Amino acid sequence: MGIDLGTQSVRALAVTDDGHVLGRGSAPLTGRRDGNRHEQLPADWWEGARTAIRQTLRHLSAARVRGLAVCGTSGTVLLTDARGTPLTPALMYDDGRAGAEARDAQEAGADVWRALGHRIQPSWALAKLLWLVRADRGPGAPGFRGARVCHQPDFVTGRLVGGPVPTDSSHALKTGYDPRARTWPTAVHEELGLSGLDFPDVVAPGTLLGTVCREAAAGTGLAEGTPVLAGMTDGCAAQLGSGAWETGQWNTVLGTTLVLKGVTAEPLRDPAGVLYSHRSPDGTWLPGGASSVGAGALTQAFPGADLARLDRLAADREPASAVAYPLVSRGERFPFLAADAEAFLLGRPVDDADHHAALLQGVALVERLCLAxxxxxGAPVDGPVTFTGGATRSPYWNQLRADVMGRTAIIPEHTDSALGMAVLAAHGVSRGASATADDSVPVPLSALRSMVRVRTILEPRPRAGRRFAEPFVTLVDELERRGWLPPRTAAYAREHG
Structure with missing residues (x-):
């Protein structure tokens, strides 16, 4: 069973070794958005997980669940007491209040981050922890000394096993963890004034965290004693669920925002620091980044609209009258870092269908820029690209993205991150679920290939793709003109993108 803690919902999926879905469930999530603030209550994650799990088990014996893993949004973090009770709300992945703290954390650990090949961004958990600690220094503040650092899945897995658990190396990455040395940067924590916090032990994805306790069994319907395994971030989970597991393969997750991840034999170094590399369960690396463009721009522009109808109309607007940069929220994280980046339209759409087409095309153009x-x-990018995420429900958008990128697109039968966590749970169970981050013996994911079924293979249409050569250059030029896209990146994209 895989459980995905998303932005708007919790989703659960139970799947057999040959990819047959036995059950699924979901529950909505809400949060507080106010400007650059985005918070959720951790108790809502647990209630949502309980509901989603119970729905998944409606027609399935709990005894058949051999293991489960949980993923969450990357960079979401909170503080708890030693027993796991929340002391703060959760600062979500796109909470943007920690800009100053990100700069301070980057400066304090510049040598560490340079060696790892990434930069600390305002969306990263380390910056948010520093913001929480600094915000707590006013008169009457309760004080967080000894408070435990908790990532989104840690809270739910802790409830499942009945107490605080180690975190996984995937979620720990944006909290400053070094996945190569397998250590926390304690000297950096000391300099930032974070040494008073309790940073959890870190284990490899797929490591056994414990088993479902009696109380959690009663609340979820799971069998007491069911193994609970360490998960990964939602982007990595989508990578596992896509079946893109071989070196040189890439997957794009298009939901509210856009995530691109691939597989390399070694970490991919990025001088600009906007790309970062997670460690895969089988010992390879998963470099990638998260852009702030995505399908969320559609719901913002057309709340409550029939998007399928707009898709049909958009098919006659290739290219649209306007070139869009469809940011969901202020600030960009990948393929460039620009805290002041804002959504824009070059040109004026003639109607809603034209506007919708511009947004669809804009996301695809940014996706193409990310791949460039x-x-x-230096990563190989010439092969097929796998599409996952909620946006794959749109057949038109799938084909458009394949055309714009000029790549064969592979769409799995099940495209949510919950499948990736089911794959990871199976991977952990298959190796005995007992390895730690220091003594794990990688097991090839290829042994689990039958868990991921392919739904559709789309070939790019060269004639359609050529229509977007000019809009792509127009977008690249504008991003460079505004000072967001570095000239070297822009030049490469114009020539090779």
Whole structure:
């Protein structure tokens, strides 16, 4: 069973070794958004997980669940007491209040981050922890000394096993963890004034965290004693669920925002620090980044609209009258870092269908730019790209993205991150679920290939793709003109993108 803690919902999926879905469930999530603030209550995650798990088990014996893993949004963090009770709300992945703290954390650990090949961004958990600690220094503040650092899945897995658990190396990355040395940067924590916090032990994804306790069994319907395994971030989970597990393969997750991840034999170094590399359960590396463009721009522009109808109309607007940069929220994280980046439209759409087409095309153009950027860093990007995420429900958008990128697109039968966590749970169980981050013996994911079924293979249409050559250059030029896209990246994209 895989459980995905998303932005708007919790989703659960139970799947057999040959990819047959036995059950699924979901529950909505809400949060507090106010300007650059985005918070959720951790108790809501647990209630949502309980509901989603119970729905998944409606027609399935709990005894059949051999293990489960949980993923969450990357960079989401909170503080708890030693027993796991929340002391703060959760600062979500796109909470943007920690800009100054990100700069301070980057400066304090510049040598560490340079060696790892990334930069600390305002969306990263380390910056948010520093913001929480600094915000707590006013008169009457309760004080967080001894408070435990908790990532989104840690809270739910802790409830499942009945107490605080180690975190996984995937979620720990944006909290400053070094996945190569397998250590926390304690000297950096000391300099930032974070040494008073309790940073959890870190284990490899797929490591056994414990088993479902009696109380959690009663609340979820799971069998007491069911193994609970360490998960990964939602982007990495989508990578596992996509079946893109071989070196040189890439996957794009298009939901509210856009995530691009691939597989390399070694970490991919990025001088600009906007790309970062997670460690895969089988010992390879998963470099990638998260852009702030995505399908969320559609719901913002057309709340409550029939998007399928707009898709049909958009098919006659290739290219649209306007070129869009469809940011969901202020600030960009990948393929360039620009805290002041804002959404824009070059040109004026003639109607809603034209506007919708511009947004669909804009996301695809940024996706193409992301792929060009990893090519600039030396990664192979010529092969097929796998599409996952909620946006794959749109057949038109899938084909458009394949056309704009000029790549064969592979769409799995099940495209949510919950499948990736089911794959990871199976991987952990298959190796005995007992390895730690220091003594794990990688097991090839290829042994689990039958868990991921392919739904559709789309070939790019060259004639359609050529229509977007000019809009792509127009977007690249504008991003460079505004000072957001570095000239070297822009030049490479114009020539090779």
């Amino acid at each position: 950027y990893v090519g600039l860093l």
